[in-house]
Amino acid sequence: MSAWISQFFASYSNIIDLCLLNSLVGYGLFLALSANMFSLATGGFMALGAYCSVYCTMELGFPFAPAVFAGALLAALGAAAIGAPVLRLRGDYFMLATFAFTEVIRVIALNWDSVTGGAIGIFSIPRHTETWHLALAVAVVIYVAYTLRRSYFGRAIAAVKQDDVVAQSMGVNVFMHRLSLFIASGFICGAAGALAAHLNYFIGPGDFGLVRSVDALTYPILGGVNALAGPLIGAIFTTLLPEALRFSNQLREILMGALVVAIVLYLPGGAMSVFKLRWFGVRAGETKLAAATEQAQS
Amino acid sequence: SETPVNIGIVQATSGGSAALYGLMQKNGAELAIDEINTSGKLGDYKLVGIHQDDAGDRGQSVNIFQRLINQEKVAVILGPTLATSAFAADPLAQKAGVPVIASSNTAPGITDMGDYIFRTSPPESMVFPGVLAYVKKKYSPKTAAQIYGIDDTLMKSAYAVHKKALESEDIKIVATETFQKGDVDYSAQLTKIKAANPDILVIGGLAEETANIVRQARQLGIPPSTVILGANAAISNKLAELAGATADGFTVGSGWFIQYDSPKNKAFVEAYRKRYSSDPDNFAAQAYTSVYVVADAVKRAGGVSDLKKLRDAIAATKDLEANNGSFSFDAHREPAVTPKVLVMKGGKFILAAD
């Protein structure tokens, strides 16, 4: 039995690591999305975290934990720096500005050979990241998100998401709330970048571009932005999907696309909304509403 | 009864331009495996190719390596397609003691990852100096311009090799331009290069990019007297097709080319065309060679029960008859081939007449 487990782990540990890592990034985005910040800065934040932490371990000889912290901190600082101007922008304009940030970071990484190695990247990075590091990070983030969501802070954020005029008028400092979430998102993505860098021996600028940022957004969205477990489910699903469909060879891309489309169409509230589907003909939450409106009329 | 020898083939067949190279190598490798199995030259051993598509994504490459090593118990891994994937995944194989033979990674540092890592693709540094020497002898250029893909590991390292070679040949670099993956318009860079009026133009790009750069360069009026040189990776049948007549005179170096005159090569090209109804390129040829290297080593090592022995046998590969003459590994597990200089003429690469 234990032989079986160790064999399983030896064969699949990287998949497990990637699931956790992507979940972590997914939660970073989840926080941003919860205040309607459709951020494409993820790639940039991860790059900051990754390069900074690798510099710390490989050049400065830092131990692992402080190096990860330094990476996360740098990303958080980056978020704070661009946050002030960028948070004034609405919707798609915000999206473009954060994307511009990611692109600028990527181009710098491509050109700053002495630190980043340019396109060739940095290899032979010591492998420090263990599965339990990732699991712990995800657990901490889930705890924080869970606790905050049910507090007045969470309510304020929900108001900011839907109508910032209302939120302001109720005394919510909209800017500070969004900024702190953006910084938190930067911190988490930076930490994820640092952990990723010490997972696979190698980093290069190609790891942190637009694709990375868009993928990171799809985790919480596909999982369901209204459910706390959404990013976890979304990340695991998207990470496992290419592995699970490996048998299909050339048709893999097509099948993968079709599966995602099917999920979105059948669960338009995200994968987590499967729990709101009609079980036994009644929709969860529906009875309550019907009862309440009935009362209202009597 | 037969003893299977599992060979992992990690090549991208989907997900972007990597698929172009991955597919070719997968084809070449599978062709070789079938040939060897039907020839019966390995006796009781039967090669079993296990292809896995990593979509050019190195997270997936690592996943695949783990599974191939621990679950499929492969004897050797061919690939992966991209150098970035190699840097992430090869250390796993090195640690587990499973030999890896790359047939498209031409970046520097690949074989430095450990003594289980080999490649059959000659690195740019082995090929380009010969090409430049030829051009220098023939045209005695004084100035050069460079253009390369800055976000591509392969091209970035090719650029460094080109630059070093130009400097050591005392050719002055008058313009250095870059482009990125997915760019289709190079006119801004080429206009700048045209203004610098170089004697030669060195392109660090993949086949399709190179084809377009060549075509646009001529269209913008960079004269035929400016000789255009390319990187090893630019050798593809696509080049002539996309660039048309403008590609005439385009000069490259390669460890292999399709018209290479040897019975082994003729048979390879023939078999490849028959099976895939298209022409092989040098990546297909190198993957094909890789499989023959493995088969040879299996024979000499007397099986695959001891991978250390297999590794040693691979490292000892010497003068194996291959489709580009005879094949050997040098002490650094790099291919010891004599590169040839090829010139495009009328839509075909021909061996440069010295």
Add this chain to the structure above:
Amino acid sequence: MIGVQLEVWKIAKRFQGIVAVDSISFVAAARQVTGLIGPNGSGKTTTMNMITGLYPADAGRITLDGVPLTGSPPHQVAARGVARTFQNIRLLADQSVLANVTLGTHLGHRRSILAVLARLPGVAREEREAEGRCRSLLDELRIGHLAEVLAGNLSYGDRRRVEIARALATRPRLLLLDEPAAGMNHSEKEQLADLIRQIKASGITVLLIEHDIDLVSKVTDHIVCLNFGREIAEGTPAEIRNSPAVIEAYLGRDEAA
């Protein structure tokens, strides 16, 4: 809760050449109900938006109990005890009525984020108190039974009530009501009038924008009438109803009493 005195002095606002508020000055006396009336587009809502800081005033001064308010962003104005309702109802449609109202208690929470994360016992108590207070507010407004309904599913009149409840949940010292009676029928307006009187009795200053002149007359102590962004009349309800300027610009002949 002690109501504050609002003073507005010569404030002005223009939008790309449209003069919405030209120059308006008035005082809403502490613990009294002041009415703000005027024809459509005369600048009432704009005035309210300037008081709450949603629009910066182009000119003029606004003070609460003598302390300037001008230039403060909306959340600071709210922190000074100013609450409002919106003419174009603005509820969070996909949240329950209770959640909408509880948002109003935001400023009442004293515990820091760290305390929340550490789950200190005080946090839960605070939350419970806030919810309890909101439920009783809903009951007062006779919509207690709708607490769990999504705000987006309410009828128009009920949405107005939720707006008022949410504003009251902030424990305001100055309450700004923008057409609270719109969409209510006669008896519902009566209830609303009672509520406004109660609010006044609890010591809150109220500024009321309303087109129902009967309602305004019933509950206000003082009325300011605007036209084209300027003040055209000011006085007790009776004076206003008989002011020729007001009749001419606003009430029309039939409404004059």
Add this chain to the structure above:
Amino acid sequence: MLEGISLSVPTGSCVCLIGANGAGKTTTLSAICGLVAASSGDILLEGQSIRRASADVIVRRGVSLVPEGRRVVSNMSVEDNLLVGAYTRRDDQVGADLESVYRRFGRLRERRKQFAGQMSGGEQQMLAIGRALMARPKLLLLDEPSMGLAPQIVNDIFRTIREINAAGTTVLLVEQNARKALSIASYGYVLESGGIKLEGQAGDLLKSPQIVAAYLGSA
């Protein structure tokens, strides 16, 4: 939310629907013009069923709604809002009707280039009414048209409704200002908790003690 409502609006008449908040007035209008599907029963327009017809078809057949809460297109100019009201029309009278809406609501003319979303509440209400008139409907449904309007304008609105009705348009009016509504209507229905509680000639309703207590108040 509605149960077993039957009402009829004879051609050319002006019928009024009153009731408390949440009684189902808005839902009734929505069902008539196809915005929500009626779960049972039938809706007949000029004798033909429109229960299953889609909203745009119903509008094409001459039904026009002034919706609750104005619903003007906030990122379009005032004039475009009015013109989109005439979307289903192909005749050449649109310009003339635009002119007549402008004549009725001078404020709209002044602001024809302004974004509708920037207008004041009452101005938006005028716009919503103007938009419905632009369709030249055969049946006009009005959901609390006087909401948010200054007293003087309210009088204008009721006068307008009466004129439109007199000119041959059938009107179904939902109003909280029951006294005014009943004074221009010929027939009235009182809705309560999703059902019809009372109906009758407008004049009779105005005198009914029940109605007076609940909806009219002592004048």
Add this chain to the structure above:
Amino acid sequence: MSTFLQQLVNGISLGSTYAVFAMGCTLIFGVLNIVNMAQGAFFMGGAYFGLEAARLGLPAPLALAVALAGGGLLGMLSELVIFRTLRARGGHRWMGLVASLALARMMIGLAQEIFGTQVQRYPASDLMQISWEIADVRIQLLQVVLLLVSLLLMALLAFVLQRSSIGRAIRTVAFSEDVARIVGVPVGRTILATFFLAGALAGAAGMLLGNLFNVVSPFMGEQMLVKGLTVIILGGLGNVPGAVAGGFLLGLIEVFSVAYVSSSFRDAIGFGLIFVILLVKPNGLFSGFEERRA
């Protein structure tokens, strides 16, 4: 001087490909307010439709018509398969993003299956080869055609959106489907037509770019989508002349940052500039004023 002029020509011709594509994007993203990441795949699809038509020997204008229709059909397909269903089920705007990304992925996979992964080119035709040299500046006929096409389409589209009842209907639908129904707009058909239009524009852009730069590949839409999105946001969402102006602007920024700064910092300069522009004009370069109010 001639180098400068040549770079100007380069910038304008690159910009006009951006402009044509961006017009389709602004219709969907800006006017209808739908996130459709498959727009790049329609671009690619159009290029292949045009390619097949050209290979069948159709003259260039007819091949362009095929590309247009093909792109339009793909656009309609995405509306019918994804967005209509999502709307009916109350899906969030963001879900459209995920679904359309997946659709794009499928279409790219399909294109790989049908046409192969490799880059292909349009059959060389004499018309395409025509070019002039004026004062050492090379101008291709195709570049001129592209410029004219983009300006013409802009004028047409801007007129339709701003002045015609179809344009008002589209904008009303985008604001609220219920409101559109109230005024009698057939919502489903209007959206479908808009998708056709946007897809057709993308398809046309695909064929024009494929001809100009000789690159038709399954992946050609990915980078273009990024450019298109950048351009429409730069020009102000939903603003057709803004999209065209933004297209030319981006083309010129890219070319001139290569010409006068450095090609390796092209994107950093471009995006850095866009970042700054957004900070100064938070609603894009050519936006009107804020239409919302408190």
